[in-house]
Amino acid sequence: KQEVTQIPAALSVPEGENLVLNCSFTDSAIYNLQWFRQDPGKGLTSLLLIQSSQREQTSGRLNASLDKSSGRSTLYIAASQPGDSATYLCAVTSARETSGSRLTFGEGTQLTVNP
Amino acid sequence: NAGVTQTPKFQVLKTGQSMTLQCAQDMNHEYMSWYRQDPGMGLRLIHYSVGAGITDQGEVPNGYNVSRSTTEDFPLRLLSAAPSQTSVYFCASSFTSSPYNEQFFGPGTRLTVL
Numbered sequence: 001k002q003e004v005t006q007i008p009a010a011l012s013v014p015e016g017e018n019l020v021l022n023c024s025f026t027d028s029a030i031y032n033l034q035w036f037r038q039d040p041g042k043g044l045t046s047l048l049l050i051q052s053s054q055r056e057q058t059s060g061r062l063n064a065s066l067d068k069s070s071g072r073s074t075l076y077i078a079a080s081q082p083g084d085s086a087t088y089l090c091a092v093t094s095a096r097e098t099s100g101s102r103l104t105f106g107e108g109t110q111l112t113v114n115p
Numbered sequence: 116n117a118g119v120t121q122t123p124k125f126q127v128l129k130t131g132q133s134m135t136l137q138c139a140q141d142m143n144h145e146y147m148s149w150y151r152q153d154p155g156m157g158l159r160l161i162h163y164s165v166g167a168g169i170t171d172q173g174e175v176p177n178g179y180n181v182s183r184s185t186t187e188d189f190p191l192r193l194l195s196a197a198p199s200q201t202s203v204y205f206c207a208s209s210f211t212s213s214p215y216n217e218q219f220f221g222p223g224t225r226l227t228v229l
Contacts (some may be wrong), residue, residue, distance in 0.1 A: 004157075008129060031214040043119075043222035051215060091158075094213040099173045100165060101146060101214045103207075105157040 002027045002094045006106035013080055014114050021075040022110045024088035028068050031093040034103065035064050035075050038087045047088075048075070080113045087111070116141050118223035121206050127227045128196045136191040136224050138206030144219075146212040147189040151175065151202040152223075158205065164189055165212040196228045 006108040023033070032051045037043040044095045048057045050073070056065040063076040064112050077084060087110045093102040122137045140147065141183075148163035160173030164183040178200060180192040192201060204224045209216035 024194045032168055034217065036220070041225075043121075044220040046219060049217045050208075089158075093199075097214070099160055100148070100163045100171065100212055101209060101216065101218070102163070102173060103150075103158070103218060107155070107157050 002030075002097070002104045004090060004092060004093060004104050004106035006088075006090060006109050008109060009023075010112075012112040012114060015080060015082060017080050017113075018076070018078050019080055019111070021077070021088050021090075021111070023073040023075070023106055025071045025073075025092050025104075027094060027096065028071050029105075030068065031095055033064075033066055033073050033090060033092045036089040036091065038089060038108065040086075044089065063093040077083070077111075082113050082115050085111055085113050091107075095111040118142065119206055119208050119219055121204075121221040121224050123224060124222065125225045127229065128193075129229050132196050133192070133194050136193075136194065136204055136206075136226070137220060138189045138191065139187050140189075140206075140208040140219075141187065142208065142210075142219070143166070143186060144208035144210055145186065146209045146216070146218075147183070147187060148173070148207045148218075149181065149191045150205045150207065152205060153202050161191065161204075182188070193226075196226075198228045200226065201228045202226060 061078040087108040149161040150158040219227040
């Protein structure tokens with residue numbers, strides 16, 4: 001059974017710092033990995049989607065990498081801002097999954113960027 | 116486009132009551148799904164649909180029913196609510212049922228069952 005782990009569970013950094021969020025998964029047979037942002041009391045906003053054949057994706061100050069063979073992904077946030085404060089979730093679509101395009105989620109990293 | 120919309124935003128039910136959580140998308144997406152989010156357990160798939168008239172069970176389907184009569188709508192029904200169904204419910208959609216597609220989520224419904 002696929003399991004997704006995110007470390008750390010919480011992270012607090014000063015504004016302007018570059019930071020890395022980590023995601024690991026137990027089964028490397030995946031179609032893709034997706035990073036989401038969740039603001040308190042809100043829904044999930046898709047940030048980046050990395051297909052299994054790709055090594056990284058970039059969007060603005062965000063860069064996500066994928067090492068499928070080792071079961072790891074990182075989300076790099078450059079020059080962090082207070083508006084980046086949120087919970088970041090990673091999710092994988094497993095190739096061995098029988099429930100359609102089911103996403104298996106980690107529990108998230110709660111990021112606080114202090115002014 | 117409004118994207119994925121969900122109603123209501125909040126709901127309080129008594130044990131045994133029934134209700135329907137509404138989900139709609141205006142992106143002509145074939146694939147729609149329902150997740151619940153609980154502390155310590157992450158998001159788990161309840162039911163999904165690969166197109167109008169086709170639904171299937173996910174990881175935690177017990178206590179929930181779904182139907183898909185149109186491409187746009189995918190309601191989730193609780194026939195007899197239980198306190199264990201207190202959760203935040205998210206609806207999601209993607210262009211097709213291909214696992215390579217990006218998935219988009221609605222704002223969620225926060226349900227409390229007393």
